[in-house]
Amino acid sequence: MIVPGIPLDAYPAFRASTLDTLEEAIRRHLGAHSVQLPVRSGEIEARANCFKLPNSSLWFCSYGIPLTLKFPEPDHIRVQFHHAGIGATWIGDTLVAINPRQGCISTTAVEIDFGPGFEQIVWRIPKDVMVRKLAGIMDCAVTCGLDFDPVLDLATPQAATLRRILDCLLHAADTVGGEAAGVVLSELEQAMITAFLAASNHGC
Numbered sequence: 001m002i003v004p005g006i007p008l009d010a011y012p013a014f015r016a017s018t019l020d021t022l023e024e025a026i027r028r029h030l031g032a033h034s035v036q037l038p039v040r041s042g043e044i045e046a047r048a049n050c051f052k053l054p055n056s057s058l059w060f061c062s063y064g065i066p067l068t069l070k071f072p073e074p075d076h077i078r079v080q081f082h083h084a085g086i087g088a089t090w091i092g093d094t095l096v097a098i099n100p101r102q103g104c105i106s107t108t109a110v111e112i113d114f115g116p117g118f119e120q121i122v123w124r125i126p127k128d129v130m131v132r133k134l135a136g137i138m139d140c141a142v143t144c145g146l147d148f149d150p151v152l153d154l155a156t157p158q159a160a161t162l163r164r165i166l167d168c169l170l171h172a173a174d175t176v177g178g179e180a181a182g183v184v185l186s187e188l189e190q191a192m193i194t195a196f197l198a199a200s201n202h203g204c
Contacts, residue, residue: 007083007121007170008049016046026069035111036068051173053180053189055166056125058169062116073109076124079152079196080104081166085117089150096150103152106202121166125193133193149201158199165192 013029016022022044026032030049039046040063049060059081071078080089080103087098090111096104098120106129130146154157169188176184 002044004064006047006049007096008051008058008173009060011049011051012172013048013050013059014046018044021043022046022063023113029082030069030071030171031074032071034067035070037065051151053169054186055129055189056123056193059122059124060119061122062115062119066113066115066118068111068113070111073108074124075131076106076126077146077148078106078110079123079125080106080112081121081123081163083119083121085119086115087118087120088113090117091150094150100154102154105148105152107148121170123166123192123196130193130197133190134197136193137197145203152200155201158195162192162195162199 014025016025023034023037025046026034029050044064046063046065047060047061051058052186062083078089080098080101082098082103088099089096089104089106090113091104091106093107096102098104099190127146134146154163163186169185169192172181172184172188
């Protein structure tokens with residue numbers, strides 16, 4: 001269970017109160033653009049928080065309105081975890097629901113449908129970081145391409161470990177400071193990478 005409340009609220013990436021400012025923030029901070037926005041006027045309450053880890057980043061996104069965003073192919077692996085509401089990701093012709101029982105893994109261009117009240121936590125980790133970690137675990141060069149199953153089954157024991165480490169990272173981001181912060185966050189990040197490789201289906 002991901003910690004309740006608004007994750008990473010001490011690390012705002014952007015806030016938006018109108019559709020125009022939201023579109024600009026999405027483009028500038030996320031490298032995405034809107035495919036479908038509601039026809040409405042008045043204020044909205046959209047937010048994105050971002051916490052930088054030594055090698056990756058954690059995002060919390062909540063837009064307060066239904067919308068669809070299109071993301072280009074990234075240089076990172078995108079792992080989506082449900083926090084609230086209804087959402088789904090299109091990877092080509094494949095639709096992956098984001099809910100408490102499953103997340104989504106993507107390494108290509110996607111469209112994300114933010115349904116009513118949908119909020120998500122997204123972990124972005126560079127592809128080369130993941131390859132280096134896998135090579136270290138296997139103790140040999142990784143010559144195959146990482147081809148992840150887009151569905152991350154969160155009901156498995158391996159995924160339960162992944163979720164607990166994610167909870168620890170979110171908690172540590174808000175509570176650990178000083179000289180200890182760098183060491184603690186680095187170790188938790190490495191543990192999360194290992195747990196993710198154990199919980200996901202990939203081509204190596």
